[in-house]
Amino acid sequence: MRLEVLELKNKYKHPGGRDPELFRICRYCHEISSAEWFGGPRVEMDLIKKCVVFVLLLHTAGAELERYPPITYLATLGSDSVIPCEYTIEKPPIDPRFFTAFWFYRGNKIVSFENEVRTTDSRYSLDTEKALYGRVELSISNISVSDAGVYTCSVRYNPEWKMRDVTVDVQAPPQVAITNRTVNEKSVLLCSVTGFYPAHIAIKWFRGSERLSDVTEDRLLRNLDGTYSVNSTLTITPTEKDREQNVSCRVQHESLKQPIQEDFQLEYTDNSATSGNWNLMIIIPVVLGLLIIIVIVLIIYFKRKKQKIDHKPNTENTEGSRDISSDSNGEGAELKEISTEWRPENSEEGSPGDGDNKETLPLNNS
Secondary structure, eight states, X not given: OHHHHHHHXXXXXXXXXXXXXXXXXXXXXXXXXXXXXXTGGGOOHHHHHHHHHHHHHHHHHTEEOOOOOOEEEEEETTSOEEEOOBOEESSSSOOGGGOEEEEEETTEEEEEESSSEEESSTTEEEOHHHHHTTBOOEEESSOOGGGOEEEEEEEEEXXXXXXXXXXXXXXXXXXXXXXXXXXXSSEEEEEEEEEEBSSXXXXXXXETTEEEXXXXXXXXXXXXXXXXXXXXXXXXXXXXXXXXXXXXXXXXOTTOSSOEEEEEEOEEOOHHHHHHHHHHHHHHHHHHHHHHHHHHHHHHHHHHHHHHHHTOOOOOOOTTOXXXXXXXXXXXXXXXXXXXEOOOTTOOTTOTTGGGXXXXXXXXXX
């Protein structure tokens, strides 16, 4: 049995034979005739012949993979990406019974196509119809930073294996925001750059066309999704001329076709209004304190005055007093005499003999 195969092999041997490709096919069938899974040396000759006929049919169909060099594929973070892998055949589609395809990521098989598609992640998919026409494309939905790396496409047909590496680079463009643009004398402006990948980034500040140098850049921060964020600050002492100029934060990243530039005008605080506010903050408490003191003093004053009025004694005219006469002009009032009257304690007014007890004393004006 092996002798017939060897004769066929020698007949079409290369370079003496007429067809080097047929020599390769015969050598392949000869090698598998001794394989354990084909029954070893007791395999039937017709089985070997069938193998040769089958391979020849595949060869005449023109189904052969085209060799491609490794390529690099750029994917945007969060997008649905399609990683290419192609082969060429003369008469598509090929018979799926004799075709297999695999995708590997970092040495691990993630997608296989052997009559049906199997994946290790629901985000992976492969279009079987396209695969039978020469396009074994790996689709990855919602691609993330962790999906970056080297993928290997492996296809078997006629009965060769063809492999190609595809390097997937994931990029995320930065988002730029100016979070502080208010100035008053020496001020610090803040430009916040977030959500970019990979890490390398360039941030520049401009006033008009003039590049500013008093810039500080914070340490890179790694976000939960694998992207990066950073803050850039500009220290500036604004002048009146700066009111008419734009200040710009310009960001350059490899994910951008051209830099992102955020232009803005400075917002000045009113110094007079600020000082006036401070004056009011000082004056108002002082005035309130003085008013409180004045009210307290007035309350104490009127309270004490009322107490003095309530304690003043009431004087009444005693009986027997006489008015002091004065002249018609109210001037030169002169006391002439004092009249006194003596009355017993038990006597009654108007009783006889009362006139005997009256006495008039002259007053010496000298």
